Amino acid sequence: MKQKFIFVFILLTMLLMVNAIPYQLHKRAIDFGPCPDPPIPLLTVSLSSDTIEPGKTVTITISGKLAEEVPAVPESTLVQVAFTYADGTIIPNSFFSKDLCTRIKCPISAGTTFSIVENVPVPAELPLFKIMVGINDTEEFKFLGCASTGNLS
Numbered sequence: 001m002k003q004k005f006i007f008v009f010i011l012l013t014m015l016l017m018v019n020a021i022p023y024q025l026h027k028r029a030i031d032f033g034p035c036p037d038p039p040i041p042l043l044t045v046s047l048s049s050d051t052i053e054p055g056k057t058v059t060i061t062i063s064g065k066l067a068e069e070v071p072a073v074p075e076s077t078l079v080q081v082a083f084t085y086a087d088g089t090i091i092p093n094s095f096f097s098k099d100l101c102t103r104i105k106c107p108i109s110a111g112t113t114f115s116i117v118e119n120v121p122v123p124a125e126l127p128l129f130k131i132m133v134g135i136n137d138t139e140e141f142k143f144l145g146c147a148s149t150g151n152l153s
């Protein structure tokens with residue numbers, strides 16, 4: 001009788017584990033990694049939700065350390081978020097760009113950790129897409145920091 005009980009218990013545990021696997025795969029968090037070449041310092045990016053709803057907004061926390069100083073010059077350094085198609089072209093009207101120094105006090109010395117939070121509109125139509133986040137130095141035409149997702153749907 002006791003053995004039967006243990007057997008049923010093990011069977012139930014196995015069933016629960018098997019059930020949990022696809023759920024975890026589906027619920028995987030959205031991860032950001034390095035942008036494609038050239039190598040640019042990686043930003044740390046997290047989203048308020050791993051479910052991105054078309055036409056709503058998503059809250060994005062962007063932090064990191066930059067290798068170069070951000071000067072206290074208006075419009076010289078922008079924080080940019082783009083929703084792109086899988087091939088990297090920007091989805092129309094989904095380009096978010098703000099003056100970094102209106103978000104946080106500048107100058108920001110090289111190697112100092114900064115952190116900002118932005119509410120970014122999500123395109124109304126989302127096919128297979130990626131999200132790209134960059135700190136854009138508009139005086140030298142380059143990214144000081146960057147992060148990107150793989151394909152999301």
Ligand SMILES: *[C@@H]1O[C@H](CO)[C@@H](O)[C@H](O)[C@H]1NC(C)=O
Nearest residue numbers: 078097136137138141142143
């Ligand atoms: C930086 O921002 C400007 C203005 O939005 C844009 O034209 C340029 O392509 C951006 N640079 C990079 C490296 O994306």
